Every structure is written in C-alpha cells, then in structure tokens.
Amino acid sequence: MAPKRATITSIAKHLNLDVSTVSRVLNGLAKKYRISEKTVKLVTNTANELNYTPNKIAKSLRLKKTFTIGLIVPDISNPWFAEIALRIEKESRKVGYNVFLCNSSDDINIEKESMNLLAEWKVDGVIMVPIGLEYDHLLDFYNNHIPLVLIDRFFENVEIPYVSTNDYSGAFDAIEHLIDNGHKNIACIQGVVGTSSNTQRVEGYENALKKHNIPLDENFILGDDFNFENGYAQTKQIIKNLNKTNITAIFSTSNQITLGALKAMKEENINIPDDISIISFDEHNYSDLLYIPISTVTHFDDNLGKKAIELLFNQIDNKTSTQENILLPTHLTKRESVKNRLAKVTK
Amino acid sequence: MAPKRATITSIAKHLNLDVSTVSRVLNGLAKKYRISEKTVKLVTNTANELNYTPNKIAKSLRLKKTFTIGLIVPDISNPWFAEIALRIEKESRKVGYNVFLCNSSDDINIEKESMNLLAEWKVDGVIMVPIGLEYDHLLDFYNNHIPLVLIDRFFENVEIPYVSTNDYSGAFDAIEHLIDNGHKNIACIQGVVGTSSNTQRVEGYENALKKHNIPLDENFILGDDFNFENGYAQTKQIIKNLNKTNITAIFSTSNQITLGALKAMKEENINIPDDISIISFDEHNYSDLLYIPISTVTHFDDNLGKKAIELLFNQIDNKTSTQENILLPTHLTKRESVKNRLAKVTK
DNA sequence: GTGAAAGCGCTAACAG
DNA sequence: CTGTTAGCGCTTTCAC
Helix, strand or coil, X not given: CCXXXXXXXXHHHHHCCCHHHHHHHHCCCCCCCCCXXXXXXXXXXXHHHCCCCCCHHHHHHHHCCCCEEEXXXXXXXCHHHHHHHHHHHHHHHHCCCEEEEEXXXXXXXXXXXXXXXXXXXXXXXXXXXXXXXXCHHHHHHHHCCCCEEEEXXXXXXXXXXXXXXCHHHHHHXXXXXXXXXXXXXXXXXXCCCCCHHHHHHHHHHHHHHXXXXXXXXXXXXXXXXXXXXXXXXXXXXXXXXHHHHCXXXXXXXXXXXXXXXXXXXXXXXXXXXXXXXXXXXXXXXXXXCEXXXXXXXXXXXXXXXXXXXXXXXXXXXXXXXXCCCEEECCEEECCCCCCCHHHXXXX | CCCCCCCHHHHHHHHCCCHHHHHHHHCCCCCCCCCCHHHHHXXXXXXHHCCCCCCHHHHHHHHCCCCEEEEEECCCCCXXXXXXXXXXXXXXXXXXXXXXXXXXXXXXXXXXXHHHHHHHCCCCEEEECCCCCCCHXXXXXXXXXXXXXXXXXXXXXXXXXXXEECHHHHHHHHHHHHHHCCCCCEEEECCXXXXXXXXXXXXXXXXXXXXXXXXXXXXXXXXXXXXXXXXXHHHHHHHHCHHHHCCCEEEECCHHHHHHHHHHHHHCCCCXXXXXXXXXXXXXXXXXXXXCCCEEEECCCCHHXXXXXXXXXXXXXXXXXXXXXXXXXXXXXXXXXXXXXXXXXXX
C-alpha cells in the first residue's frame, strides 16, 4: 500500500469543500447534483495534480460490492486452464471487474482454502474449474448465496451452474472414427477418475463400442490422471502386453497423456499408426507438428469464457435464477495417427 | 458479496461482549490479553455457528495493507507466462498473499490501465512481465513507492529491480553450437524489437558471429514478434530466398516462432536438419516429440518465482533497498535439429 | 448547489 | 481481563 496518497478528504480540505461534493464530482455525478462548472474544474484539476487514486477498498466496504471475481483452476500452467483464465480475465475486464487468481494444485484442501479466501475478500462471484471429486464445500458456498459457476469440470445432478464441453459426444465420435477404420481392440487411457470430464469421455468410449457390438474389456481402460506421466506409464504397459491384448489403437483423454504416450512409443520403437493408432482429446497448435500428426478432438470454444461470465452475472444481478447449464460442442480433426485397417485388407 | 453474514459486531452483540474482545479472540490474541478460556470458547463457537467469515476488505482498510499483490503478464495463455504465474501464485500463497491477475494482451494501454487498477486496489506490490517497450509509467509507480519487480523482460539502466534469465549467453551458446557444426549463414528470427529478451538474444547472436569472424549480414535478422505467425512468415521468406542467401541454419528466439517455422518447413518440404538446421529458445515437454527433435536453449528455473517474490518483499518490508537484479542461467539441450556440416566434409 | 453525518467491518491505543 | 473510542476512505440520505 502506497504511503499518503491523496484522498477524497484531502482534496476536500485543500479546496475548502465537503467530501461529498468531491465524491460526486469524481464519480461523474456533477450535473445530477447541479454542481457548478467552476467547482467541477477545481476538483478534477486538483485531483490530477495531487495524483489522486480512488481507493477501491474503501469503496467496496461502503458499497458492499467489490467488483472482483475469484478464479480457481487446478493448474494454471496447463495450457488448457491458462486458455480459460485468459478468457475469464478478458471478459471480466470488459465489465469492469478484476480477478483474483487461485491455483488449487489439484489439492482439495487448497481448493477449500481458496474458496474461503475468496469469501473473505467478498468477491462478487467465483468461476472455477473444480478438482471435481467433491462438491459439498461448493454447494455450501452456492447455497450461501455466493454466485458460482463451474467451468470445464462439473457435477451431474448437483445444482451448480456450469459451462463445459460435450465430452461424451467428443469421445463417442473419436471411438467411432477408430471403429470405422477397423479397430476393435481399443485401449483408453483415462484421466482423474470421478471427474466429469473423465466420466463422460469414458462413457463415450464405452457406448461407442457398445453401439458397434464390440465387447467391453475393462482391462482396456487404464490409468488415473490427465498428466504426462500417466500417459507414459500406461503406454509402456500397453506395449508390454501387446501380444496378449492385440491392442491396435489408443484413445487418449488428454493432450498431456498423449505426449507421454508418444514418448513411450518413441522409446519402444512402436510405429504410429502402423503398430498402434492414437487419437487424442485436446487440440494444440503443435498437434500437427508432432512426429506423427495427431488426430484430435478439439473442444475449445471462444464462448467458454463469455458464457461462464454470463452465467455468473445472471446470478450476481439476480436475474433468471433458472439453472442454465451449457455444453459446448466438440469437433473431430482427422490427421495421420489413425491407420485404416480395412483398407489394408481390401487392397 | 454475500448477504448479511455474521460480523465481529454481530457476534459481540449476540454474546453481550465488546467487538474488541471478539476481534482479539478471533485473531489469536487471547492469551496476550489474558482473555478467559470461557470467553474464548464462547466466541469461537458462535463464530463457527454463525458461519463467520472475516472481512478482508474492512481489515485492509483499517490496516492500510491488503496482503495482495498484482500480477501482470502479456498473455497468460502463453505457457511460459503461465509457468511464471503458477510460481508467483504458489509463492504468494505461502506467505499469505493473494494475487490479482491482469492480462495486458501486449497492449501498452491495457498495461497502464492495469497498473492503475492495481494501485486503486492498494495492492502491496506488483510483479509483472512488462510489454517492454515503455517504462515511464512503471517508473512513476516505482517512484511513488509501489513495490515493483519485473520478471522475464526488463529495462537496462532503469532502476527497477528484475529477475530474468541470461538471454545473452543463452543465445551466444546456441550460435556457437551452430558455428561449431560448420554453419556460417545463420538466420535469426527475432521477437518484439526493443524488448530486453529480444535485444539480448540478438546481441548474443551477433557477438557469437563476431567472435568467430563471421561477418554479420543485417538481412539475416528477420521478423518482429515472438509468435507463431511471425515464425511461419519469416521462414517462408527464408525458404524463398534460399538460393540467394545460402542460409543453412535458423536461430529462433522463441518456442512459438519455432512452431511456426516448423510448419512452414513442413509445407515447403524442407528437410530439417539436412536442408536447414534450427535451434530454438524455450524448452517444452514436447520439444523432443516434434517431427524433428529440436535443440533448445532451456531457461526455466524454479527459482524465477521465488526470487521475484523475494525481491518484492524486500521492498515491501523496506529491507535492503539495494537494487538487486537477478539473471538466471540458461542451458543448451542438443537434439537432432542441427546438422554437423563439418562431419560431412571430413567423411 | 453544497454540507453534515452516519456507517460499511475492522483494529488498536488508551483506559480501567 | 474487558470495554470505549476513533478512524481507515468512501457513499448517500437528509437537510438547508
């Protein structure tokens, strides 16, 4: 906090006016209160001279409104969450809001602590990517009338508004694409079990198999984290058991898993897509620059941030409390990481 | 802001105590003021029952200290800045500070606006990656006693503390590696002209050439942005003029430039490293998974965030005002994107 | 057209 | 051991 900056009071004293007058002028209420041109000029000029900086802390206390929102993400260094943060910050700025950033590090205690902190800061609302395994604390907040919107991960059958992407159909499409290309033994490297993103993606995987009458082998669903290490480890495992399982394709539920998988396959001299095909959730600007251009499920939508802010302000402004959940569409981008096994046969 | 939550006053009334007593108990000053066990229990219990949430806004106003810091970055969706944000958030949390996130979008007006905002919020200090072309507004703040630390980009000969990496020697090493492998016609795709990162990297490039008596061709220094598009466009240009310039290697000053360059070379069927070698600033977990494993200058250091926070708190706590600037070391990671042209000759 | 005064929730100096 | 009081900087109702 900077030392002895000019305040509304110091300006008032300086000019032998009342603080209320100064306040009105500085808030652009001059004509509403019919304050004389002269005073207005005087006030604005000295405010500039004295390098006056309004004190939002004081204002917030008085107004019982802070014009801030809280943003909690599991890991801001994950490009996907950073992308979300960018959108939220920009949209907030547009409506004159500032954002408090909290990184939960995928630790439920930090998530809870962060929510408390944000409550203590009296933020007007919070947008968060929850860790996604527990929601009682979120419900507490929501029911305590702290406007809340979940983004990316959410909870089914829990009354907290969210905006996310249609993970289910994205996964379904990906698997169907694999099946269309003659794959039957498809492994699925999953992320954090219990999160909506994972559940939906795995369900998409399972139902696509079902639709095409391919029996589900539970052992083909591997792993428990969206990170690089999990992708690497599970892929090593898959390669090891290749002659037992006859797996011909991997469905990766995240970009980081894919990177880990690529590393493992490279080390083991597995050829993509000839030995193993791979299709991955998450698109990046390097997706087609990897050693094999990866077919992906793209699910970024410019509306993600906008919609989240929209839902949040609906709550803040006490508008339609009609719970509105939003699921944005996905898109399949086909590249070279999926082999057409049917073509081979026909030829 | 949530409606009518319990306050220190409401608790006091409820218990027929004075607010000061409640305040003391809730701030853990019970024994210092020798408050009876009974009252302590009473207070803490009812605080819990009433779901009391301390109001940091009020506290800040009273204390003239907010326990918040501001963080401004040009683009939070850039993995490098996100990495920085992560470090800053974590370190801040450790010392009980919260962070306001601002994204300047590489727009100097937004940067200025953000600094004003942060000043209005009376943050205790700000850490920022400045856009890097202007610094008068930063100096204003710094001289106005708002603790400030620059990170990544900085200004030489300007008295604002910074922590960054040794871009100069990183570039120098990279170019020397190229030269050692027999390259003489080396293009440099630069980033934003005028930023310290760029200036240092280009100087490293120039001086390495000089040291090895390779004449500098100004036309070999191309571009003006750290982004993908610049990398793509300049590389297209380089390829077009290849038979005039006989360029055999590209020094890319950023990861995004490299990605753009890779895309261009792929499109034009340029073989890396046989036709053109490339060495790049910035290391990522996909650097060796690209279609050609890229030799890079790694410059992330876990200390970056810690040091920045340290410098900031030195200012906040009015400790050693001795301007301390920190330049973290870089490291060269050799992979397969640089061809040894000497070996070819000898064989 | 401008001023007086109360109060947002909290802390801390002073008093007892 | 606990209470009284002033005040952080601001907005806003009411008064003149």
